Amino acid sequence: MIKNSLDKEKINRIDKSGLFTEYENWTNQAKNAIEIEPNLPKNQKFDNILFVGMGGSATSGDIIQSWLRDELKMPFEVLKDYKLPAYVGKTTLVIGASISGETQETISACIDAKTKRNATVVSISAGGKLQKISEKNNIPHTKVRMALVPRASLLYALLPSITLLKNLNVIKSPKKEHSDIIRLLDKQGKAINKNIPLETNTAKKFAKEVFEMASPPTIYSSQTLYAPGYRFKASLNENSKIRAQHILLPELCHNEIQSWGKNKDNKITSIVLRDENESQEQKARFESLNTLLIKMNIKPLEVHTEGKTQLGKIINLIYLLDYISLYLAILKKIDPTPTPHIDEVKNRLKKSF
Incomplete structure (x- = not known):
């Protein structure tokens, strides 16, 4: 059962390096x-x-x-x-x-x-x-x-x-941003750490949904949330050991959406990052995007920012998304820390540097 797969004892057995x-x-x-x-x-x-x-x-x-x-x-x-x-x-x-x-x-x-x-x-x-x-x-x-x-x-x-x-x-x-960052990380850390059960843990529940979709995630965001979007793509690569891509809105409305379809080969796990202060133009684009996804039988998974400052919101969102990638690794029964392929390439290049 997925519920038991994300309990503290199971996490500790798989997370041998202690990344959590x-x-x-x-x-x-x-x-x-x-x-x-x-x-x-x-x-x-x-x-x-x-x-x-x-x-x-x-x-x-x-x-x-x-x-x-x-x-x-x-x-x-x-x-x-x-x-x-x-x-x-x-x-x-x-x-x-x-x-x-x-x-x-x-x-x-x-x-x-x-x-x-x-x-x-x-x-x-x-x-x-x-x-x-x-x-x-x-x-x-x-x-x-x-x-x-x-x-x-x-x-x-x-x-x-x-x-x-x-x-x-x-x-x-950045004193205002510093205070916001500390407040948000403290609050978020208490809500999504490994001791918090699946039923009330946002990060665990989101990881479960991504795991059950069983297709490479595609992350959509505005330019405002480029950093969390690309970071999440990288964290899924390194921590969860899965392929992922990050695509920006509104550019995706001019190319990416035409690749969506109802056939099996076009199935995607769609993760949409939303900013609570997004512009009316961005909001309209995202709503149109979600409508089309649903029409194509693709369930959009949304993640929203929280915070008083833009920097605080970005860091807090990254914190949540990184935790999701860690829990996804546990569901895949993979230690999130080792990156053997990356290490191999680095070691090969050291000889010529």
Whole structure:
């Protein structure tokens, strides 16, 4: 029975590495990360920002971009690659984030930005090669903690990055957002942790629905919730070990929806992320989307944001979605922590880096 599959004892037997414990500690992780004071660059004159990272570290850049897209007055881009865009130069602030400190793409981009483009570069990691190379090249480095795995250390990369932007006068003080984040994580953590039974646990119930649909999930969101949508796709890949895709609205209304059909091959698990403050245009699109899904005999599973600030809503939604991916792993009888395929590729590349 699925109910018994998600009880605390069963979870502890499958979660051999203890990843659930890391998520139970997210409120404390947020409190600790808020207190970190990042090292600042001497040159504080720039007119564009490039956030460099991969995987869970890049999520921090995605969150900042989603959060500030309607407020930030200068270009902000997230790079998930080795090669720098052509515009990067003297007036660019490059933030290189790699929780492990071993991410090749981030290290390479930071070195090139500093030595070849004369950009203003700062870095964030829990140590590793990124810290060593930063110190060697006079790049201001901020050392943070790392949880069991980088993807569970999200707040250690995100919140110091936000403090950095505040201290460089790019954004206003995030005190209101900090309070909202702590409140939301504390409330959410008490409601969806492994001790809470299926009947009253939103994350467990949602994971059960996804598991029973038995088809690769497709996540739909607006640009406003791009960060939680893409993060959920990645968490389903890494924690649940299942394929998933993330598609943005309204773009999907111009292509994706034509692929839907009633035949067996077109069946999908549709997960729709909704913002409580979405615009009338977004609301109309989502309602039309759901109507069409139902017409195609596809049940849309909706998840809604909660919070007083946009940043708080984004982080709280990610927290819920990450928990769903963990419970889905348990239902599949898979330890959510190990990522052997990713490790194999990284180990092969180490020999040439």
